[in-house]
Amino acid sequence: MIHTYEEALEWIHGRLKLGIKPGLKRMEWMMEKLDHPERRLKAVHVGGTNGKGSTVEMIRSILQEAGYHVGTFTSPYIEQFNERISVNGKPISNEEIVQLTNVIKPLAEELENTEWGGPSEFEVITAMAIYYFAKIRPVPLVIFEVGMGGRFDSTNVIIPILTVITNIGMDHMEYLGDTVEKIAFEKAGIIKNGIPVITAVHQEDALAVIQNKSKKGRSSLYRLGKEFSVEHVASVPEGEKINLSSVLGSWEDLIVGLKGVHQVENAALALMAASYLKTFFSFLIEEEHIRDGLKNAFWPGRMEVLSEKPLVMMDGAHNPDGIKALTETIKQRYSEYKRTILFAALKTKKIDDMVRSLEEIADELVFATFDFPKAAGQEEFSDCNGTYIGEGWPSFLKEKTASLQENEILMITGSLYFLSEVKKAFQKNK
Incomplete structure (x- = not known):
């Protein structure tokens, strides 16, 4: 039994010695033991190489401006471990970390004696987040950031209502492969049958992988440069000014509060995600929520x-x-x-x-x-x-x-x- 926050962190971080353990068997086992909390979530799944955290933050900010309570699961943290599981940008409490640890720790210990072995730190934290948003603090929407890759990432046990893939770059090649096609294949592993996909992937070889996976699963695909496009108007003191045109609507002179030209594509993805949620899931999002949400977005450690x-x-x-x-x-x-x-x-x-x-x-x-x-x-x-x-x-x-x-x-x-x-x-x- 864990009694203090310090004990909880010591146990969680102690899982780091197990390293990275790709595969979903341990997560599926824990979800079964917990009566499948992942099935209770309404979630958006965000993968890709760069820009995942910024995209998560901008989607959250828009929805929060519209009056919704939004959960997020992100990694890593900048100031406090608790940031990884947040509601409306506010990290969960130390007491809740202790509570979640006492839920997951017995399962982790039981898993040690199975053929799959004990869960990694990231698997433990993912299970904690899923349980938290399903059983302790249900919210209208949770946004999950993929840890690494996608196909075998522990977050991939969720069945989202929308999938976002930011971009493909040469990172984590020792796990994901040494070509953009191989990395795209792993990233595309979060695409589920019938679940729509929004992406800013631009390399032809990588995009072809995502298109094929979407087509086979009959998942609607929204591609930057095709179904939606974004124009960087100017860099201004407050951030980046953009125009966006899409099959779901058009907007001009939006200000993105996260500085950097690379944030333009991330903002386009966030806006498309919000538009999709409004159009197909009846989220009450108005233009003022979009403008204020993009402008007020803040993500630690990004410029x-x-x-x-x-x-x-x-x-x-x-x-x-x-x-x-x-x-x-x-x-x-x-x-x-x-x-x-x-x-x-x-x-x-x-x-x-x-x-x-x-x-x-x-x-x-x-x-x-x-x-x-x-x-x-x-x-x-x-x-x-x-x-x-x-x-x-x-x-x-x-x-x-x-x-x-x-x-x-x-x-x-x-x-x-x-x-x-x-x-x-x-x-x-x-």
Whole structure:
């Protein structure tokens, strides 16, 4: 029996030693033991390589502006573990974490003695979220973010009313494959028969995989550039101004509060998802809810301003495509600034590719490591042009922030796990 929040987190995080365990047998077993809570949910399933969290947040924000209570399951977290299971953007309480742990822990221990073995940390957290939204805090809609891939991701036990696939990029290749077709096949694994799909995937080979899967399952498919299109009008101080035209409606001069040109496609997906829910599931969503929802959306660790004067920002660009999007945003918005980049990554990522992109925009490039399994260290950065400071980044962060001039920016990027540590240190120093 777990009695405290600290005990609950210790047990949950203790599952990390089991690593990543693809497959749905353990999740299906737990769902059966829990009397299938996944069948009680009305859910939207969001997969893809980049932009999943931002898309989840914008869908949630629009629906919340329309007066709905919306549950979200996301990963990883930036400030607090509880963020992963939230209602209207508010993390669940410590007491609820303890309650959920006491529901799932006995099942995990029983699973240890089966042919499938005990569940991973992510499987445990997914089961907790499903049980929470089905039994403890039912809401009109839950948005589930895929952890990795899709076909064998633990979230794939849900049967959603709508599927969203953001894009396809070369990430997690040791698990998903080394071509866009192979990765698209895994991502398309969340497509269910008869459940509509909205996607911004643009590579022909990857899109063909999604189209074939949708066609075989008789799932309606809404493709960016086909059934809907988006125009980036301008970058403005509040974010990005866009126009969107679709088979479900058209809107002009919308402001996306999440900064970066890469957020334009994510906003288009969110708007299409909201439009579909309004058209086919009678969600009462008006144009003002769409405008306010997109404008007010906020997602930690995505072009997040930690300090305005001096200018310190962080962005969770943790793979080559994410880094490219970040560099384009910095070129567009901060071309007149002297730019210092603090970067940390996991050694499983394509570090050389990411560093080459960062070199294009950095006046000073600094590499760090942090206390996390598989965090890249000095060996991984040995051939990179820049300064390696190892675990000395808290002192660097404090000193650099104090010395920044008006025309300078410090951008912290890379692993979201690193950003979580940075934000804690920054708030402490502040």
